[in-house]
Every structure is written in C-alpha cells, then in structure tokens.
Amino acid sequence: xxxxxxxxxxxxxxxxxxxxxxxxxxxxxxxxxxxxxxxxxxxxxxxxxxxxxxxxxxxxxxxxxxxxxxxxxxxxxxxxxxxxxxxxxxxxxxxxxxxxxxxxxxxxxxxxxxxxxxxxxxxxxxxxxxxxxxxxxxxxxxxxxxxxxxxxxxxxxxxxxxxxxxxxxxxxxxxxxxxxxxxxxxxxxxxxxxxxxxxxxxxxxxxxxxxxxxxxxxxxxxxxxxxxxxxxxxxxxxxxxxxxxxxxxxxxxxxxxxxxxxxxxxxxxxxxxxxxxxxxxxxxxxxxxxxxxxxxxxxxxxxxxxxxxxxxxxxxxxxxxxxxxxxxxxxxxxxxxxxxxxxxxxxxxxxxxxxxxxxxxxxxxxxxxxxxxxxxxxxxxxxxxxxxxxxxxxxxxxxxxxxxxxxxxxxxxxxxxxxxxxxxxxxxxxxxxxxxxxxxxxxxxxxxxxxxxxxxxxxxxxxxxxxxxxxxxxxxxxxxxxxxxxxxxxxxxxxxxxxxxxxxxxxxxxxxxxxxxxxxxxxxxxxxxxxxxxxxxxxxxxxxxxxxxxxxxxxxxxxxxxxxxxxxxxxxxxxxxxxxxxxxxxxxxxxxxxxxxxxxxxxxxxxxxxxxxxxxxxxxxxxxxxxxxxxxxxxxxxxxxxxxxxxxxxxxxxxxxxxxxxxxxxxxxxxxxxxxxxxxxxxxxx
Amino acid sequence: xxxxxxxxxxxxxxxxxxxxxxxxxxxxxxxxxxxxxxxxxxxxxxxxxxxxxxxxxxxxxxxxxxxxxxxxxxxxxxxxxxxxxxxxxxxxxxxxxxxxxxxxxxxxxxxxxxxxxxxxxxxxxxxxxxxxxxxxxxxxxxxxxxxxxxxxxxxxxxxxxxxxxxxxxxxxxxxxxxxxxxxxxxxxxxxxxxxxxxxxxxxxxxxxxxxxxxxxxxxxxxxxxxxxxxxxxxxxxxxxxxxxxxxxxxxxxxxxxxxxxxxxxxxxxxxxxxxxxxxxxxxx
Numbered sequence: 001x002x003x004x005x006x007x008x009x010x011x012x013x014x015x016x017x018x019x020x021x022x023x024x025x026x027x028x029x030x031x032x033x034x035x036x037x038x039x040x041x042x043x044x045x046x047x048x049x050x051x052x053x054x055x056x057x058x059x060x061x062x063x064x065x066x067x068x069x070x071x072x073x074x075x076x077x078x079x080x081x082x083x084x085x086x087x088x089x090x091x092x093x094x095x096x097x098x099x100x101x102x103x104x105x106x107x108x109x110x111x112x113x114x115x116x117x118x119x120x121x122x123x124x125x126x127x128x129x130x131x132x133x134x135x136x137x138x139x140x141x142x143x144x145x146x147x148x149x150x151x152x153x154x155x156x157x158x159x160x161x162x163x164x165x166x167x168x169x170x171x172x173x174x175x176x177x178x179x180x181x182x183x184x185x186x187x188x189x190x191x192x193x194x195x196x197x198x199x200x201x202x203x204x205x206x207x208x209x210x211x212x213x214x215x216x217x218x219x220x221x222x223x224x225x226x227x228x229x230x231x232x233x234x235x236x237x238x239x240x241x242x243x244x245x246x247x248x249x250x251x252x253x254x255x256x257x258x259x260x261x262x263x264x265x266x267x268x269x270x271x272x273x274x275x276x277x278x279x280x281x282x283x284x285x286x287x288x289x290x291x292x293x294x295x296x297x298x299x300x301x302x303x304x305x306x307x308x309x310x311x312x313x314x315x316x317x318x319x320x321x322x323x324x325x326x327x328x329x330x331x332x333x334x335x336x337x338x339x340x341x342x343x344x345x346x347x348x349x350x351x352x353x354x355x356x357x358x359x360x361x362x363x364x365x366x367x368x369x370x371x372x373x374x375x376x377x378x379x380x381x382x383x384x385x386x387x388x389x390x391x392x393x394x395x396x397x398x399x400x401x402x403x404x405x406x407x408x409x410x411x412x413x414x415x416x417x418x419x420x421x422x423x424x425x426x427x428x429x430x431x432x433x434x435x436x437x438x439x440x441x442x443x444x445x446x447x448x449x450x451x452x453x454x455x456x457x458x459x460x461x462x463x464x465x466x467x468x469x470x471x472x473x474x475x476x477x478x479x480x481x482x483x484x485x486x487x488x489x490x491x492x493x494x495x496x497x498x499x500x501x502x503x504x505x506x507x508x509x510x511x512x513x514x515x516x517x518x519x520x521x522x523x524x525x526x527x528x529x530x531x532x533x534x535x536x537x538x539x540x541x542x543x544x545x546x547x548x549x550x551x552x553x554x555x556x557x558x559x560x561x562x563x564x565x566x567x568x569x570x571x572x573x574x575x576x577x578x579x580x581x582x583x584x585x586x587x588x589x590x591x592x593x594x595x596x597x598x599x600x601x602x603x604x605x606x607x608x609x610x611x612x613x614x615x616x617x618x619x620x621x622x623x624x625x626x627x628x629x630x631x632x633x634x635x636x637x638x639x640x641x642x643x644x645x646x647x648x649x650x651x652x653x654x655x656x657x658x659x660x661x662x663x664x665x666x667x668x669x670x671x672x673x674x675x676x677x678x679x680x681x682x683x684x685x686x
Numbered sequence: 687x688x689x690x691x692x693x694x695x696x697x698x699x700x701x702x703x704x705x706x707x708x709x710x711x712x713x714x715x716x717x718x719x720x721x722x723x724x725x726x727x728x729x730x731x732x733x734x735x736x737x738x739x740x741x742x743x744x745x746x747x748x749x750x751x752x753x754x755x756x757x758x759x760x761x762x763x764x765x766x767x768x769x770x771x772x773x774x775x776x777x778x779x780x781x782x783x784x785x786x787x788x789x790x791x792x793x794x795x796x797x798x799x800x801x802x803x804x805x806x807x808x809x810x811x812x813x814x815x816x817x818x819x820x821x822x823x824x825x826x827x828x829x830x831x832x833x834x835x836x837x838x839x840x841x842x843x844x845x846x847x848x849x850x851x852x853x854x855x856x857x858x859x860x861x862x863x864x865x866x867x868x869x870x871x872x873x874x875x876x877x878x879x880x881x882x883x884x885x886x887x888x889x890x891x892x893x894x895x896x897x898x899x900x901x902x903x904x905x906x907x908x909x910x911x912x913x914x915x916x917x918x919x920x921x922x923x924x925x926x927x928x929x930x931x932x933x934x935x936x937x938x939x940x941x942x943x944x945x946x947x948x949x950x951x952x953x954x955x956x957x958x959x960x961x962x963x964x965x966x967x968x969x970x
Contacts, residue, residue: 316903361903361934367969369904369934371869417870421911421929424871470931529908531931 054143056084058135058165072635073650074181074190074680076211077135077162085555085569086143087160088587092264092667094186094216095229095257096131096272100665102145102512102551103573103586104157107462107520108489112152112161114251115296116278117349121304121324122269123373123464123471126262130162132255132274132302136192136209137235139165146493146512147438147455150402151345151385154434154459156491156516164251166237167198167205177684185676186216186227205237215261218671219660226261226268226310247282264667265474267308267320276300286333295331315533316362322355322374332385341389348382353463354412357470373471375415377463381406383434395443398453402436406460408484410467418469419484422540426484432460434488440495452496458488465520465541470531473522475584475667476539476622479531480522483541491516504559511552518543519577524620547583549575563599568592574616584621587664588614588628601639605652608632614664626669629661635678648682720796721754730820732831734760737820742864746816746837748806749846750861750877755791755800757822765798769824774885775804775835779814787859787879787887805861805877807849809839844967852942852950857881860895860942860964863923867930867970874928876915876966878942892917895924896941898955898962901934906960933970940964 058080072079078097081087089097090105101109111129112118120127142161144151149159174197181190192209210232217223235253242248253276260269278298286293306320328349335342355374361367383404390397409429410416420426438455461483464471468482495512522539530538553571560566570591575583592609610630617623635652658675666672721740728739728746740754757766771791777784791802810816816837821830840846847861863875876895879887895915901907913927930936939962941952952964 315905357932359904359932359934363903366903366935367933369901369932371932414869417868418931421871421909421931424911528910531904531907533905533907 053145053148054084054086056080056087056141056143058138058140072652072654072678072680073648073682074135074179074192075678077130077133077138080135081130081141081160084141084143085553085571086145086158088665090125090585090665090667091670091672092126093224093229093260093262093670094213094227094673095231095260095262096127096269098125098128099130099160100585101143101158101160102514103549103575103583105585107465108156108459110149110153110155110159110161112159113253113276114164114278115152115161115330116276116298116300117153117326117328117351118274118276118300118302119324119326119351119353119463121302121322121353121355122272122306123320123322123355123468124265124267124306124473126260126265126269126306127272127302127304130160131257131272132233132276133162133235133253134207134209134211134231134233134255136194136207136233137164137237137253139163146491146495146514147400147436147457148440150400150436150438150455150457151343151387153347153381154383154402154404154406154436154457156457156459156489156514164235164237164253165205165207166239166249167196167203169200169203169239169241169247170198171200172196172198175684175686177682179680179682181678181680183213183676183678185673186213188213190680201241203237203239205235207233207235209233216673216676219655219658219674221658221674222660222671224263224671226263229257229260231255231257231260245284247280249280249282250278251280252277261310264670266311266314266472267306267318268310269305270307270309271303271305273304274300274302289337290333290335293331293333295329297329299325299327301325316359318357318359320355320357320373322353324351324353326351339391341391343385343387343389345385346383347385348380350381351377351379352411353377353379354415371469372412372415372418373469374463375410375419375467375469376412377467378409378411379406379463380409381434394445395441397442398438398440400436400438402434402457404434405431406434407431408460408466410484415467415469419467419482422481423484430484432488434458434460438493447501449497449499451498453494455493455495456490457493458490460488461486461520461541468541470538472532472535473539473622476522476620477534477536478522478524478539479535479537481525481528481538481540486520486541487518487543489516489518489520489543506557508555509552510555512550514549516547516549517545519547520544521547521577521583545578547575547577549573549583549586563597565596565598567594567596581620582616582618582623584618584623585665586616586618588612588616588626603637605635606632607634611663617664622668623664624669626662626664626666629659629663631659631661632656644686646682646684646686648684649680651677651679653677720799721756724754727753728818728833728835730831730833731760732833733829735766735829736760737822737831737833744841746804746806746835748809748837748839750803750805750863752803752864753801754794755802756798757824766824767797769800769822771800771820771822773802773804773821774819775806776817776819776885777808777814778817782884784884785887787861787877787889803877805847805859805879806837807847807859808837810836842969844969846966848940848964848966850951850964852944853948854944854950856950858890858942858951859887860940862938862966865928865968867928867936867968869930869932871911872928872930874915874926874938876924877922878924889922891919891922892945893924893950894943894947895926896943896952897926897928898939898941899928899930900937900939900955900961901932902937902960903935906955907931908955930968935969936967937961938966938968940966 082089088100091097118129145158149155152159176195179192190211194207196205212230215223215227233255237251239249255274257272280296283293302324304322308314330347332345353374354376357373359369385402387400436457440453442451466482471480492515497510499508523542525540528538551573555569557567572589573587575586588611590611595606597604612628614626633654637650640647654676662669662671724740727741730737736758738756788804789802791800816835819832851857859879878890909929909931915924915926939955942950952962
C-alpha cells in the first residue's frame with residue numbers, strides 16, 4: 001500500500017530539513033534590527049514569575065537519587081501526571097493514559113519532549129506521547145495552561161513539555177544508580193539503571209528502564225483481563241562545550257512496548273515503538289545583545305501495531321497498524337532590554353501520519369478487507385512566536401503572540417479517493433493560518449499575588465478530525481468520519497489566580513474560562529451506515545457553534561510543624577455546548593488532601609483523594625453517572641548510607657480499603673486498581 | 687542565463703509530456719496492432735477469411751462481453767475495412783434453443799476493427815452449447831458462418847448477470863458492465879433487456895436500477911453517496927455511482943423499477959432481510 005510520491009518523499013526528508021533551515025535563518029532579520037537599536041542601559045531585572053505554570057518534578061538531580069520527592073518513586077509517568085493539580089488522565093487500561101489539561105485532550109494540547117513535536121501513531125489514541133518516555137529520563141514536566149503554552153505550538157487547552165534530564169556540565173564525574181520496584185496488585189516488576197559522566201566540558205547520560213506487569217485486580221479482587229503490559233525505554237543524552245559560550249547537545253530515546261492490553265477497548269497493542277532524536281546548538285550570546293540562542297533539529301518515528309489476536313471472541317479479526325514520522329526544528333533567542341525581556345522563536349514541523357485497517361473475513365475464501373484509516377496525511381506547520389515580559393513596579397505584564405501556517409496534504413490517492421466518497425469535491429491540499437495572542441498581568445500587593453489574563457487562539461483539526469476514515473470509538477460505540485471542511489477551532493480565554501500566604505498557610509485560588517467557537521466534536525449522522533460490527537452509528541466531526549468550559553480550583557498548603565506539611569486541593573470543572581448539553585470528560589468536583597512528614601532520613605505521606613458524583617455527564621458520548629469515591633494511600637520511605645553510597649527504600653499502600661471504583665476519565669467505566677502494595681529500592685553510586 | 691533558459695525549456699517540455707498523457711481515453715491503443723493487449727478468444731477460418739474475435743477477458747464469459755472483431759483475407763493477409771457484420775448467438779439446450787441480448791456491431795476509430803457486446807446468460811456445459819451465427823458483407827458479397835463457442839462462468843464465480851421474471855411477468859436480463867473496482871466512488875453501469883421471444887431481446891429504456899451495496903462479512907455494512915443507475919438514451923446504458931469504502935467482497939443489492947416507479951424485482955435490505963434476490967457481486 002506504500003507508494004512513493006516524489007514530492008512527499010523529497011519534502012519528507014532532506015527537503016524539509018533544508019526548508020526548516022532556510023526558515024530558521026531568514027526571518028531572524030527583524031530581531032537583528034531590534035538588536036541594533038541603541039540600548040542605553042542593559043538591565044538584568046528580576047521579573048516576577050507570572051506564568052500560570054505548574055511544574056511536575058520528576059527527579060531532582062542534585063539529590064543523587066531520583067524520584068525521591070514523590071510518594072511513589074518509579075511509578076509510571078502516567079501516575080506522576082495524574083498526581084498533578086492540573087492534568088487528568090483518560091485511562092483505557094493500566095498503560096498509556098491520555099493526558100488532559102483543562103478537560104481537553106491531545107488535539108487541543110501541545111505535548112512535546114524538550115520542545116519536540118511528536119504525534120501518536122494510533123488512530124484510537126492508544127499511544128499518547130507521554131507513553132514514549134519514562135520517568136527515568138525526565139527531569140520535570142512543564143504544564144502551561146491555555147495560550148500560555150503557545151510557545152510550543154497552536155493550542156487551545158495548553159501545553160505539556162516533558163523536559164529530559166541532563167547532567168548539564170556539572171562537575172560530578174561518574175555517577176550511577178540502580179533501581180528496582182515491585183507492585184503487588186499486578187505483579188509489576190520495575191528495573192532501571194543509569195550511568196552518567198559529567199564534567200565542565202562534556203557529559204553523557206544513559207538511562208534504561210524496564211517494566212512488566214500482569215493483569216491488575218480491581219477493588220474486591222476482580223481481575224481486569226487484558227490489562228498487562230511490558231515496556232522498556234533507553235535514552236542517551238550528551239553535551240559538548242565547543243567553547244565557554246557554545247554547546248552542542250544531542251539526545252536519543254528508544255522506547256518499545258509489547259503485549260499491551262487495553263481492557264477498555266476491543267483491541268490490544270502488540271507493538272508500540274518510538275525512535276526520538278535531536279541535535280541542539282546552544283549559545284549564550286547570539287548576535288548583538290541577543291542571548292540564549294538555542295536551535296534544535298529533531299526527528300522521530302513511531303510505529304504502532306494494534307491487534308486483537310489475544311482476544312477470544314471478536315466479530316471479525318483485524319490488524320490496525322499506524323505510523324507517524326515527524327521532522328522539525330526550532331530556533332529561539334532572548335533579549336533583555338530596559339524593563340523588557342523579549343523572546344522570539346521560529347519553529348516548524350513536518351508530520352506524516354498513516355494508518356491502515358485490514359479485516360479478515362470469517363469465510364477464508366473471501367478477500368481481506370482493507371482501508372486506510374489515516375490517508376497518509378502530511379502536515380507542515382511553520383510558526384513564529386514572540387513574547388515580551390515587561391517589568392513594572394511590583395507588577396509585570398506578559399504579552400505573547402504566535403502566527404503559524406499549517407498545510408495538509410492527503411498524499412495517498414487511495415486514501416484521498418476513500419474520503420472523496422464522503423466529500424466529492426475535497427481538495428488534496430489545504431492551508432490554514434493559525435493565530436494566538438495573549439496578555440497576562442501580575443500584581444503584587446505586599447504578600448498577595450494577583451494575576452489574570454486574556455488570550456485568543458485557534459487550532460487546526462487533528463488528523464483524525466480532518467481525515468479519519470471509520471475510526472471506531474468504543475466509548476460512545478460509534479464510527480467516526482473526519483471532515484476536511486472543518487473550520488479552525490477558536491477560543492477566547494480568561495484566567496485569574498490569587499495567591500495569599502498567611503504565616504504557615506498558603507491559599508491559592510485559580511480559575512479559567514474558555515469560550516470556544518467552532519468547537520470540534522463528532523455528531524451523529526443517522527443516514528450513514530456503520531462499518532464496525534456492533535457499532536450504534538456513525539459520527540462525523542463537525543463544528544459546534546460554540547462551547548464553554550470553565551475550571552476553578554482552590555489549593556492550600558499548611559505547615560503544621562516543621563516536619564509535617566498538609567496540602568489540599570479542591571477543583572470544579574464544567575463544560576457545555578451552545579445548547580447547554582454537557583461536553584464529555586469533564587471532571588466533577590474533585591478533591592485531595594495530603595499529609596507529608598519528613599524528618600532526617602525518614603519520610604511518609606498519607607493521601608486522601610476522591611471525587612463527588614459526576615452528575616453533569618454526557619450521555620451522547622457514552623458517559624454515564626460515575627459515582628463518588630474516596631481513596632486513601634500511604635507511603636513510607638527511609639534513606640540509608642552505605643559507605644559513600646546511598647540506599648533509598650520506599651514502601652506504600654495505595655487504595656488501602658480496596659475500593660472498587662472508576663472515575664470520569666475511565667474509558668467505558670473500566671474499574672481502577674484495587675489495593676496495591678509497592679516497594680522500591682534505589683541505590684546510588686556516588 | 688543559459689542555464690535558466692535550458693531549465694525553462696525543460697520545464698515546458700515536461701509540461702508538454704504531462705498534458706499529453708492526459709488525453710482522452712481511446713479504447714484502442716494507437717499502435718501497429720490496434721488490438722495489442724487484447725486476447726484473441728476466437729478465430730474462425732471460413733470462406734477464405736479468418737474471423738478474429740478479441741476481448742479483454744480470457745474467453746467468452748457469462749455476463750457482459752465487449753468483443754472486437756476483425757476479418758482477415760487469408761489470401762493477402764490484409765484486414766478488411768468497410769464491412770458490415772451481424773451476429774446471433776444461440777444456445778442449444780437439451781430441450782430448447784434461445785439467443786441472448788447483444789448489440790449491433792459497429793465500426794470503431796480503427797477501420798478494420800468492429801465491435802459490439804453480447805450478454806451470455808448461461809455458461810456452456812457438457813450437454814448444452816453456444817453457437818455464434820455470423821453474417822458479414824464487404825465488396826458486394828455476403829458470407830455466413832456458424833461457429834461453436836465455449837462460454838465459461840467467471841473464474842471468481844461472482845454474479846454479474848441476472849435473468850429473472852418481473853412482477854409484470856416479463857422476463858428480463860440485467861448485466862453489469864465490466865468494472866475495475868476501487869475504494870472510491872466508482873462509475874457503475876449496466877445493460878437491461880427483456881426477453882420478447884426466445885430469439886429477441888430488445889433493450890429496455892427509462893427504467894431505474896436501484897443499488898444498495900453491502901458487505902455481508904461486515905454485518906451488512908453499506909456505503910454512503912451511492913446513485914441509482916439511470917438510463918442514458920445516448921448510450922443505451924444504465925449508469926450510476928457505486929461507493930466502496932474498503933476492499934473485499936461486496937454484494938450490490940438491486941431493485942428494478944419501471945418508468946412508473948413500480949418495483950419489478952428485488953427487495954429492500956432491512957434488519958430482517960439481509961439481501962435482495964436481485965444482485966451483482968464484486969470482490970477485489
């Protein structure tokens with residue numbers, strides 16, 4: 001089925017890199033002009049932090065042993081994300097959870113690894129980008145809400161940037177660590193190791209992690225079939241200081257998962273594999289007064305094979321492989337002027353997404369049934385992003401804007417003709433202009449911090465939304481057809497945050513509101529006939545007139561005594577369309593409360609978390625009322641010194657009372673894990 | 687500058703090549719042998735002539751057969767132009783004889799090549815056989831010959847022709863014209879005849895052939911944006927649009943409606959009724 005297209009092949013590889021480089025160089029001139037303006041007094045000012053940013057710390061490199069700050073080290077990246085205040089995870093099993101920010105999933109977010117755009121290769125979202133990295137190679141995840149994330153791409157909901165851990169020329173010499181973990185509920189075994197060398201001139205970091213888990217059991221002991229997984233991740237980072245001012249960095253990640261069960265779906269995954277590589281050039285000083293110049297070239301390729309060979313009873317056997325290759329670049333620089341801190345970034349990527357479905361008829365004499373579910377869509381996006389942080393007296397303003405051009409090319413004639421069954425006049429190529437502007441103000445009154453902002457942004461449809469062909473959604477039990485005529489989705493966003501420290505108590509109230517025009521969602525087309533055996537109907541992606549989403553949260557921390565901290569979080573979310581109909585995957589009132597004890601080399605955490613009834617659910621999208629639940633988890637850790645090395649042991653229990661529950665993010669109400677004992681051992685060689 | 691000129695010239699040339707290849711689709715390739723690429727499925731030597739019959743198919747097949755004919759003068763080896771040819775296929779069954787629907791034989795752009803079509807409703811077998819009566823005239827003389835031919839069922843066993851009696855008590859023959867199916871919107875054509883007598887099969891005009899393509903292996907999945915086959919008076923052919931959403935086996939359920947919109951044959955596909963009694967089959 002793979003045909004070679006001279007244009008596509010050219011622009012897909014070498015051509016795109018050349019194009020990327022050209023793009024990277026030419027539009028720099030306005031910034032040069034800026035740099036040439038006479039600057040009277042270059043001031044390095046201390047600008048107040050004004051981002052509504054959350055940083056999920058995964059490892060703290062200085063502490064020798066990673067993941068120490070977490071209640072459950074060596075948990076999956078998904079669990080780290082889940083523990084965040086802003087991110088929630090849609091779950092189709094024990095593996096590859098799909099992150100949501102502001103109740104929006106991947107098509108409305110930018111999910112990047114060190115600024116690299118990567119796109120999953122699964123038409124059914126079984127491989128979010130977060131599934132191709134692991135905690136072993138990340139230092140933190142930057143969570144930026146709404147247009148605050150526009151630096152990384154065209155977004156509505158925000159951006160998640162997973163930053164790789166790097167020794168970063170610290171004079172540490174050789175360091176290493178081995179880690180192992182075990183979880184009782186699904187017999188999960190985790191083994192990992194890292195070896196690093198770093199001096200002031202050169203560093204190289206190597207990480208390896210392996211995870212294998214059997215089926216897990218829900219509360220009460222019921223085994224959840226097809227929830228096993230096995231994966232390993234290998235990553236290498238290296239840096240070389242060409243001069244005191246210039247650095248060359250390279251990174252490479254290989255991630256492979258096999259035999260991954262998706263209990264909430266009718267199919268599993270036999271292989272999900274990613275190669276992710278990048279090369280960066282960093283220079284402290286650039287041209288004139290421009291500084292912190294960073295340029296990165298990257299490429300990644302993903303292969304994702306869905307199959308149902310392990311399922312005992314299916315109406316028809318099928319294979320659904322998918323591929324996604326992305327080549328991209330960005331180049332960015334900063335400029336500090338009198339009271340201003342400017343940042344400019346040029347970026348571009350070229351993605352090729354293709355997915356097939358082959359169904360094997362029960363009558364072996366019949367021909368296989370084949371279709372292209374993603375018709376080799378080539379997406380080319382080039383953008384410019386500008387940001388200015390302005391320092392005022394006890395206040396600051398951040399202005400930012402992004403302008404991007406995005407073209408789609410349906411490169412495969414077979415796929416194009418398939419879509420033309422639905423859209424006879426559909427063009428092979430289309431171009432969209434994407435825009436984002438945002439303004440954010442931060443003011444400090446003594447201890448009280450107030451901030452708020454307005455923003456506008458839009459996004460193009462995703463490959464599935466624009467060009468998907470009979471993609472089955474097992475949640476609402478409908479086949480989905482893409483719509484190349486979709487308008488860009490546009491959102492006006494307002495946000496505020498108030499933080500008030502009173503002695504040992506810290507209170508923060510935060511909220512945002514998204515008014516989205518041309519909200520993209522699938523709507524039932526009763527005249528279309530289903531493809532998937534047993535499906536209830538066919539939905540076609542359409543633009544709703546508008547939809548409204550808002551999120552509010554109250555976040556508190558309190559230092560009871562110097563060894564004991566309490567933190568609490570309550571959040572409420574609501575999403576409706578123009579007719580007041582509920583949107584899917586909107587969180588009910590959720591809460592968490594945590595006590596953290598730390599004294600000497602002993603630490604402990606007691607966590608209570610839960611949610612109320614999901615009363616505002618969306619029956620049109622297959623949701624039902626998810627009942628309230630409350631969970632209690634406990635973990636204890638202790639550090640031992642053995643010679644110069646360190647051993648860190650942690651044990652814990654999750655879901656202590658073995659509650660049977662599922663949350664609003666659980667695909668098809670798949671029950672979550674019951675009581676689980678875990679233990680991790682980390683040994684650091686210093 | 688010189689380089690630019692030659693590049694420009696190259697560009698113009700390549701454009702020329704591209705536009706040439708976009709020409710109209712002539713069924714006959716312009717080559718030394720206009721029937722190169724077709725299969726010689728019958729060659730009858732008679733009256734000092736060889737009558738050659740060509741087809742895209744491997745042989746005479748039940749259903750619609752588009753056939754090309756040439757007459758070679760054996761004495762000179764030349765092909766004859768300006769001939770008129772008539773044909774009549776006859777099936778010799780054990781208990782009766784009958785003919786089948788066929789077109790007149792017309793000339794083509796190539797003056798030594800003649801063409802027409804025959805719709806065979808049934809295959810030859812051990813006891814029953816087809817004969818082709820041919821009458822051809824040129825240069826003021828008329829010749830006749832009768833040749834036995836073998837008509838095979840299609841190798842894939844798929845149904846492309848239906849013989850049935852309508853609710854109006856008329857016996858019809860409905861045949862699908864050859865189609866190279868693609869996952870796309872396909873142009874589907876068919877021809878419709880009624881059986882007036884055992885030997886007379888006039889074409890039927892202005893009826894409608896309603897189509898409902900289904901995949902029985904996919905829970906009777908159907909495709910969108912199909913168009914029923916309507917009669918085109920210029921070509922005498924029923925044409926419509928057939929959408930195929932994937933490769934595999936498709937059953938095209940049919941209903942034949944007369945010009946009063948009365949259903950003469952075929953049933954709607956419903957939850958209870960998996961298929962129509964009138965259908966074509968495609969597999970690719």
